[in-house]
Amino acid sequence: MNIPGKYIRIILAVLAGLLLTGGVVRVRAVETKVQETQEHMADEVLRFHVLANSDTKEDQNLKMKVKDxxxxxxxxxxGPETESLDETKEFVKAHIPEIEKEAKKIVEQEGYSYPVKVRLEKTDFPEKTYGDVTFPAGTYEALRIEIGNGDGKNWWCVLYPNLCFIDTVxxxxxxxxxxxxxxxxTDDEYDMVTATSRFRIRWFFFGDRKDE
Structure with a gap:
């Protein structure tokens, strides 16, 4: 049976539309899951963020020394009194002057006069990978140390639960x-943010963006 060309074109257009619709639905479902995971993670973690004055080699080295x-x-x-997220936040709040003092000490020892700002605040982060854990982009609460202008590449880890490197190499x-x-x-959420994931967050939808 010969099918007129116009009907073939209609059938192909319908099939293409169905495939496109299915793809859009899948992308939206993944985006929704990523957002839900990010919001859940944001309620369960406290991040640590150090911003360098600039991207010069000297300022980047200073950033790492302040971090250390x-x-x-x-x-x-x-101590053991910081075994929960709330306890960790309370400790950080109570010790911001001491944390700032430690950071300033290194800045001055290295011969710089940059101001240092230390705050506990909510910050927008891009997607970041740390070791074999990927955190989706979104707003997280963080202990934030800004050196000088804070215009350089940043260093980050997670204070709670403690995900700061034990082996930086x-x-x-x-x-x-x-x-x-x-x-x-949840099991699915954990699978999404770890390197052995069946679901991954950086998958083919979003590319592989990694910040320092």
């Missing part, structure tokens, strides 16, 4: 912190 100093201070002073995050994260997320 503050992480070392927090490791020494945050191989980008290994603490297993204990990952276990805590897994406990507060």
């Amino acid at each position: 100093q503050v992480i070392g201070y927090l490791e020494e002073t945050m 191989h980008a290994v995050v603490p297993e204990k912190g990952k276990e805590k994260l897994q406990n507060v997320l």
Whole structure:
């Protein structure tokens, strides 16, 4: 049976429309799941954010030294009373002057006069990968240290649960912190944000964007 050309074109147009509609629905479903996961994660974590004065080699090196100093201070002073997210936030709030002092000490030791601002605030983050954990873009509460103009590439980790590198060369995050994260997320959500995911967040829809 010969089908007129105009009908073939109509059939092909309908099929293309169905495929396109299915693709759009799938993309929207994934985007919805990513947003839901981000919002849930934002309620369960406290991030740590250090912004360099600029992208010069010297300012980037200074950023890393400030990061090391503050992480070392927090490791020494945050005891068992910071086993929950609320306790960690309360500790950080109560110790902002000390954290700022530690950061300024390194800036001055390195011969710079940059001002240092330390705040606990909600911040918009792009999608970021840390070790084998990917955090979707969105608003998170963070301990934020701004050096000078704060115009340089940033460094970040997660204070609660503790996902700050224990091996900076191989980008290994603490297993204990990952276990805590897994406990507060659903199985699907945890799969989405880890490198062994069946669902991944950076998948073919969004590309592979990685910040420092």
